[in-house]
Amino acid sequence: MKTRTTTQQVHILQYLRQKHSHPCAEAIHKEVVKQLPTITLATVYRNLNKLVEQEDIISFKVGNTYHYDGKVGDHIHGICENTGKIVDIEQPELVQYVRKKIHHHGFTPKNIRIIVTGTCKRGETQ
Amino acid sequence: MKTRTTTQQVHILQYLRQKHSHPCAEAIHKEVVKQLPTITLATVYRNLNKLVEQEDIISFKVGNTYHYDGKVGDHIHGICENTGKIVDIEQPELVQYVRKKIHHHGFTPKNIRIIVTGTCKRGETQ
DNA sequence: GTATATGCAAACAATTTGCTCTCCT
DNA sequence: AGGAGAGCAAATTGTTTGCATATAC
Numbered sequence: 001m002k003t004r005t006t007t008q009q010v011h012i013l014q015y016l017r018q019k020h021s022h023p024c025a026e027a028i029h030k031e032v033v034k035q036l037p038t039i040t041l042a043t044v045y046r047n048l049n050k051l052v053e054q055e056d057i058i059s060f061k062v063g064n065t066y067h068y069d070g071k072v073g074d075h076i077h078g079i080c081e082n083t084g085k086i087v088d089i090e091q092p093e094l095v096q097y098v099r100k101k102i103h104h105h106g107f108t109p110k111n112i113r114i115i116v117t118g119t120c121k122r123g124e125t126q
Numbered sequence: 127m128k129t130r131t132t133t134q135q136v137h138i139l140q141y142l143r144q145k146h147s148h149p150c151a152e153a154i155h156k157e158v159v160k161q162l163p164t165i166t167l168a169t170v171y172r173n174l175n176k177l178v179e180q181e182d183i184i185s186f187k188v189g190n191t192y193h194y195d196g197k198v199g200d201h202i203h204g205i206c207e208n209t210g211k212i213v214d215i216e217q218p219e220l221v222q223y224v225r226k227k228i229h230h231h232g233f234t235p236k237n238i239r240i241i242v243t244g245t246c247k248r249g250e251t252q
Numbered sequence: 253g254t255a256t257a258t259g260c261a262a263a264c265a266a267t268t269t270g271c272t273c274t275c276c277t
Numbered sequence: 278a279g280g281a282g283a284g285c286a287a288a289t290t291g292t293t294t295g296c297a298t299a300t301a302c
Contacts, residue, residue, distance in 0.1 A: 004276060004281050025267080040284055045267060047282090061187040064266065064292080078233045087233065094227050101220050102242055107204045107213065109244040116228055118235040130256055130301055151292080166259050171292060173257090190267080190291065 003054070008032070008039055009047045016057050016070030022077070022086040024065045060113055062086065074099075076114040082123030089116070129180075134158070134165055135173045142183050142196030148203070148212040150191045186239050188212065200225075202240040208249030215242070 011032050016023075023031070029044040048068055051057045059066050062079060067086065069077075074095035078087045095112055102109045137158050142149075149157070155170045174194055177183045185192050188205060193212065195203075200221035204213045221238055228235045 002281080006276080006282060008283075038284070041266095042268075042285080043283055049268095066266085076228065078228070078235075080233075081236070089228055089231055089233055091227060091231060094224060098220060098224060098240065101217060102202065102204070102215055102244075105215055105217060106247050107206075107215055107242065107244055108246075108250065109204075109242045110207070111243045113239075113241045114224065115239045115241075116233065116235045117237045118228075118233055120234075121232050124234065128256085128302095132257060132301070134258075164259070167291095168260080168293075169258055175293095192291085 003050065006047075008036060008043055009050070011035055011039075012044060012047050013051060013056060013070070016051075016068055019070070020088070022067040022069050024067050028068065058111075060115065062115070074112065076116060078116045078118060078120060080120040080123040081117055082119050085120065085123075087120050129176065132173075134162060134169055135176070137161055137165075138170060138173050139177060139182060139196070142177075142194055145196070146214070148193040148195050150193050154194065184237075186241065188241070200238065202242060204242045204244060204246060206246040206249040207243055208245050211246065211249075213246050 012028060015028060015031055019031075025041065025044050025048060028048070029039065029041045032044065033039050048057070048059070048066075052059050052068075055072060056070075058069050058072055060069070060077060061067070071088070074092050076089035076091055076095065078089050079085075080087060095114065098114070099109050099112055102112075138154060141154060141157055145157075151167065151170050151174060154174070155165065155167045158170065159165050174183070174185070174192075178185050178194075181198060182196075184195050184198055186195070186203060187193070197214070200218050202215035202217055202221065204215050205211075206213060221240065224240070225235050225238055228238075
């Protein structure tokens with residue numbers, strides 16, 4: 001089953017690449033529908049699943065909801081309990097180090113998701 | 127609203143403390159219902175939520191489902207793509223190290239969840 | 253005794269699926 | 278032309294909730 005590049009897919013991927021928040025499917029739909037008025041939430045989900053499979057984007061759960069991220073490199077996600085925001089913690093060497101340690105421990109890692117709850121700088125001043 | 131210790135809660139907590147897998151609510155219900163035939167899935171969920179809030183247990187998502195763990199100390203969860211099992215990767219110092227690094231990076235961490243997909247030792251020989 | 257927790261069934265929210273039609277290639 | 282994808286609506290899954298009754302304190 002060869003995959004086909006559709007307008008919808010292009011828009012979704014573009015949006016995720018450009019946007020550096022970590023929107024959920026509904027937020028993505030809300031945005032993309034502005035340019036493609038007929039696109040449905042189901043289509044957004046189907047495309048997101050495809051993009052994740054192709055490793056063009058990554059996904060992770062917060063609460064009950066999947067969030068999507070156009071940045072695929074190793075990084076850490078921080079969920080600020082005060083601002084509610086999901087922030088990127090760019091520490092690729094740290095993730096690399098964790099990866100190595102886990103491997104030494106006898107588990108061959110593929111994907112590593114590190115999700116931290118706590119407070120970001122902005123959140124602390126609230 | 128002061129909390130009350132019920133038979134149901136005791137059984138659920140006991141089960142999670144003793145069992146070192148990482149069952150989901152349904153699996154817990156399946157087990158606990160053997161001793162408490164009238165307990166419902168809703169009650170299991172209510173108690174699990176309470177226990178998580180009280181920090182007697184921890185929870186984390188894999189795929190669409192919450193999994194629960196009676197072990198609350200810092201550790202890493204490995205999801206083996208071959209066996210399907212969730213294994214504990216006991217590396218408390220590593221998690222401590224990650225915690226420290228994240229703090230230095232400007233995010234004050236509370237809970238850290240590290241979830242790795244890959245293959246465990248047993249999975250590799252399959 | 254009183255209020256919190258249970259059991260039951262119904263509600264919910266996020267995500268998926270079946271079907272028909274569209275439109276890439 | 279042929280088939281992957283879109284759109285729509287309905288289904289499914291995991292989890293939560295409202296209400297009457299049971300039970301812990």
